[in-house]
Amino acid sequence: MTYTDITKKHEKKKRFSKPREKVNLFITKIRATLLLIFWEKTGLKKAINWLKIWFKKVLDKIYQLYLYLFKINSFVFVLRILTVLFWLAAVSMLLLDTITVALPIYTDSLGTDEVLIKALLWVIFDLLAAATVLYVIVAIFVEEERSRLPTIAIVQIFLILAGLLLGLPNSEDSVYVGFALLFNFITIVFAYFSFVALDDQVKSLTQFRKSSKVFFRNRMGKIGLVILVVLVTLAALGPSITRYEADDMDLANIHEGPSDIHILGTDKFGHDTWTVLLDSLGISLLVGVVAGSLCVLLGTTIGVTSAYIGGWVDTILMRFADIVLVMPPLPLMFLLASLPFLLGTIHWSMIAIIYVIVFWPVSAKLIRGQALSLKQRTFIHSAKASGASNRYVIFSHLLPNVFPLMLTMIITSMRQAILYEAFLAYLGLGDPLNNSLGLMLQAAQNQFALASGYWWLIFPPAIAIALTTLSFAFIGMAFDEIVNPRLRKR
Amino acid sequence: MGLWKYILKRLIFALVTYFVAVTLVFFIYHVMQGDPTYIYSGNVHIDEDIPDSTRERWGLDEPLWKQYFIFLRNLLQGDLGYSFFKGKPVMEVIGETLPWTLLLLGSAFIINGILGILLGSLVAWRRGSKVDATFVLTYNVYNAFPLFFVGMLFIALFGYYFYIWDFPIYFPLLGAQNPLSYRFTFIQQVGDVLWHLAMPLTVLVISGVLGWSWFMRGNLINVKTEDYIQTARAKGLSENQILFKHGFRNALLPVITSIGMSVGGLIGGSVLIESVFNYPGTGLLLLNALLENDYNLVQGAFIIIAGLTLLGLLIAEILYGFIDPRVRNA
Amino acid sequence: MIKLNRKILVSMTIVLAFSMMVSLVPTSIMAQEPIYGGTLYTPMGSDIDTLNLFTQGTTYSSYILSHIYDSLVQYDVDNVPQPVICSAWEDDVTGEIWTFTLREGIVWHDGTPFTADDVMFTWNLLLNDDTIPRRSWIFDWIDGFTKIDETHVSVDFSYAPGFSDVMIDFATQWIVPEHIWDSVDVLTFTNDAAIGCGPFKLAEYEPAQFFRFEAHTEYHLDGPYLAEKVVQIVRETEAGYYALSTGGLDVLGGAPPDLVDVAMVDPAIEKHEWLQDYWMYLGLNQRIYPMNIKEFRQAVLYGTNRSEIVDVARYGRGLTCPASCSLPYGDYYNPDVKEYDFNVALANSMLDDLGFLDSIGDDGIREDANGTDLAFEIMVSAEAQESVDTASLVQGYMADIGIDITIKPVLFDVLWHEVGGDGSQLYDYEWCLLGWVGFWSDIHPNWASWLFNANGNWGGDGKNIPGWSGDPRADVTDLCEQIFLTNDEDEKKDLLNQIQVIVAEDLPYLPLNILGGVTLYRVDEFDGWVMGSTTGPDNWESWLNIQLLEPESSPGFLALGAFLTVVVVVGLVRKRRR
């Protein structure tokens, strides 16, 4: 803006007011000069303008949000609220982890440099992950960022997993990060629809209606989601809604049936089954979520790389996948689980890692197939033709399109991981320190629950496993219908 | 001939895969800190020098690559090494258990295949009906429970409580044979083996049949929307003719590819089932060998099991070549 | 479908009624004459490794082989040696030459008569081939054997061994037939068709399923009265329990108390409780400060509620183990050693006295003289749930006396390697939870030597898991050597008493509990079970003694079935004719 512009502006104003005298004009000119000096040159105006624009934008967003929340049906409303709530929960878990666990380890660290560095990395990863989660919450309201959700979500999961794996030496503490991961995952499912929904504000509602209705019209998908949310909430609230700690022993009441004191009875240590169940549920869900998402993430990375690069890289990767694929999974898993160098200590995360080693080829092959067919599509060609870099094509075109399939696979994978954890625990290769549903079943078996009639030891964990896997299966089926329209009932 | 070339290609690929898998297993087992002679060291009354002499005797002092070539040479001669724990060649130990596993797996495999495909076609063709809804629910609920838990329930219910409740029929609890079956006639012996097979097989087969039909159902639903089904309808074919002449074979193609994979899963299931039902198969042997640190036996059992899986895969691929003309020229 | 002829119906009813009457009449009231016949079903937890008695290494194999093979002498349920193949033994004045008189009329399972040459063959084999894993240490101290005549053999020791040494380590060696073993490579022979002279012949072996034995009808002692014995391999005790209640097994061990209570409702099932020569200990690595302080170890033991460990982690089976690491019964037990009754106050004050106070921070964890927290990692075998349970109980007790414990469950292999049990000399652990099995502290005076002697194998510096050192250890080693040199039982006892006092005071191991067992057995079919304080009903003596309560009848239902078939066939034929 120049001097003349300002004066002109004032002159324009004049036209609408009474005619002014020359003095006034002079004063105006002086004011304009001053303004130019103090207002424009100092950048104050720029700042205020910027603030103004932002304020306007925020108002606009709030208005849009309002429109959006109340115009779209109530179900989406609940969905949005849940998304934000879960993400906030995830962020607070991460921050909690940083503040109460990772930071103290770093600051109090009397140990080796290794521990120090690990703790520091842990803090960094936690904070980074928290930052991305916050970023996503902001991104919900910022239009340009929406299309990047898949990328952001993947980065997020990677960061949280990194934090989790680094936190392993202090396994009990890093449960926070695990829960953050769990919440995060659920919210991605929610957000997948929410984002489409937000886009619909701009376009028509068709796309959103399509996916979300396909999902929610499916009664099973709805039931699955409800069960899962209930289970996760129970697991997360675990210790605070029970009267006992998981390792509390009520030695006066051993092998008692359900009663007022112990609503699901006790085992041979007087552990309260209900408490142990909630505790186990958490670990089992964590194994499922960590193993499932890690497995599919690895599979996606390899699959997309393989499909995108092609040539001998593709051949080698896929031949290797084939080799892993022909090994029978369960025997291979306990082969790996029994390798002492890998498992000085058996920890549930190790089981997750073994699961990933054994099952990545499944997702890699599927994702590769999808990516290959996408690669042939015109929009990839046109993006390339218009000079997009490989990175851009992969992150902006390939990944978002692979994303729904990925989600389906993650869900299937999680379901399978929970079952495999139970298998390994049953065969005596589980994590003996952390309660898991599989371990509970194995312990029940050790206490001859079926023969002695201690049904409360064996049925709750079995039903819990069933409910968990069932909910994953239902959600997976609903997602399947989105990915594969031919499965839909018309 | 495209077909023969295809089969040859598959065969070579299977062999290469097997070779790599075997090599992997060998090295996994030889870089770990385990030493086969450990199995003697838990014993108070054994002389100190024994592990050394054993080590010498079985060439465990040789460098790893040399051991590897010895291993390969022996493998080509069908020799999987020597089980230190059992004091017998690994081949012989596995040979004792393999028939039972083959019996369990083989019958499960055949029943799964036939029943699964039929049931899958039925429910897919009656999509949306009550049969279909029941099927979807049954599939999901049954497979939501861990297999071993179902096995435990079966044992408790059909083996024990049925007896307690004075039911006319209850199933045997242990092993694959009655210890006194030597007194029986041949027919009775066969009956005895089948009677012992019934419960483990049922648990395995229910899950297998449901899984296969689930897969078949999905494929058939996909195929049903293909254009050539429409074409067939326009030709005037009846729904049943369409199903069997056009839908079935196309839906079967992916199912056949998954046969190989399903063998792997089946073996995993059979390990659990063998363990729950005390069934004397190779899976149980592998598990016990792992717990007893009988490394050569573990290696051998795994090589055999992986071989079975690969064989299943190979058969599936060859079958695929026969059914789908497209792969022959691809 | 089939109309039964009235005549047939009537005759059938008569036959049925008659057969029922017959079956109701008790055939005999426990006659003097033993009743022969019957099949005994016993369980076994896992398959055996091999039937080669010289290379086998598991208790399962020993159990199976003990059906087939006999030794000169067998320890009975009261741990008294009883003659089996031999009828008598005697030593000369020097105590170096022992002569055994063999029974006559012993026959191998394949019909070949048993001779003194078989005994000589077995002994010489063990004497000359020192690569045999199952070779007893005592063969290193033997000069030679002499066959005096067909019924007398003697052995010439290079020193005068104690009675228990000869009996346990020498005379209980199984004797193998020369005509089978002289032509085979002892180390690789699989011995699939094992021929022995024991009470049972191996009739059938189905791997991972069962063993079937037939009675050795020409057995040289009384019995066995059984016709057959089946050893069923039962991996899951739960399945075993089902089998026991449905009559598929006659004996079952390893059931927890509640299941025992459930089972005892059945009048056909009885229980027997016994103890094992197997004790668990807390190994504190004494190579590391502060575990090398005696008072610290004592405080830890005082602070551990060992009876609760027995009650909770071990289902109330077994006993707390004396601090002297010996079984609290038998000839060599010294009851007058220091006892460590659970006493948190004492443990706390002992730690206070040591100067281990919670001075830094108020976290409830004591610090040692260097200001380091008393925080230790306890390594435990992940495979054994009871061990993990025990460790978590210990964790709780230690928290009460200001010691922070983390549990590190690892595979047994790794554990054994890390603590140096396999001779790795790593000793890379702080605390560990392990057990010792089979030192025979109730019957063998050398038990202490095996366990504590610094020059020996298990107590020696090659393994020495807890890293025990110092004067007490030297003293104990001296005492052990003395036991070895003396032949006077009283003196041995006295020396062992001294050792136990020292051990209980210095605590190389912190013994927790002795394992025990409960065995359920059926009493509706067999009678004459023999069992003792350390054995359940499924033992060698029982096998020879038990007999059927009433004679076996040919299965009536078969006859009935045949009869019915005839009726049906006749009926059908007649119908067709009409």
Added chain:
Amino acid sequence: MTLLEIKNLKTYYDTRAGVVKAVDDVSIKLQKGEVIGLAGESGCGKTTTNLSAMRMIQNPGKIVGGEILFDATSLLNGQEIEELEELQLNPRNILNLKEEQMRRIRGNQISMIFQGAMNALNPVHRVGNQVHEVLKIHEPDHDPAEGWERVLDIFETVGIDSSRARDYPHQLSGGMKQRALIAMALISHPEVVIADEPVTALDVIVQAQVLKATKELQKTFNLSMIMITHDLSVISEICETLAIMYAGKIVEYGPLRNVFKESLHPYTKALINAFPSIIGPKKELEDIGGAPPDLRNPPTGCRFHPRCPKVMPICSKKVPINTPVKDGYVACHLYQEDRK
């Protein structure tokens, strides 16, 4: 002679989101030897009309009204006709036939050439066998060897080398597959052939070849055809009569030349303007603007009125009736008023 007459056909899809009126009150008359072109944007109900004519509408679609008259009585035996007459149903209305009776007509008297030759052939059967299958169904008693000869014949006729009959679909080129489909439709000498965008997926050269072949065949066999396409150039090549559909209704119907040269309905004009003409004078291409309506709640009155350049107040209120013009009709208020 009228071979096939579709009268006031109504086919609705009953979806959860509402009833989709895919075909609403459509009438077509097909004479012997006539080729009718059916044109319109995608999703306007062309395919549904023809699937209805073959009674191949899948769930949740349903023919809710109208008649489809086709003389199939030669395929019915006397008893069946009597049964229909007893029920006072017109045996010529194929909507009254049972499914089993209908199957005798499909592929035999009315056959269909599908779009997307890529997928319309079953990949696991030989092409010849798939063609032969039609004969096997409709002439169960025929001699297989003779039938196979006929298959080879028809292959030669449609322009495929008869040696390719033993090939699998993936071994044929796109054009050949389309020809094979045509062969499949023609082998039983049907009276009516419905071609559903037969050349859409092919490249221009092959398109021309296939069209030429189709035209020749039509001439040789004196076929009556209904040709569905959204490509007007295809229609101009082969058809004599043209029907323009919009949103489930026929908006203009008449001889090809009339509709092309003197199109009356604004939609037809727009549609023709949206097509470039290679031979004709260069002209500005016009975009119709807007999108086809949602058929669950179509616009009131004339369904084209929201996009119509010549919209009048009445258009949104009253459904235009078919106004007869030269040899055809048009459904537009513009011309109704003129007549008044």
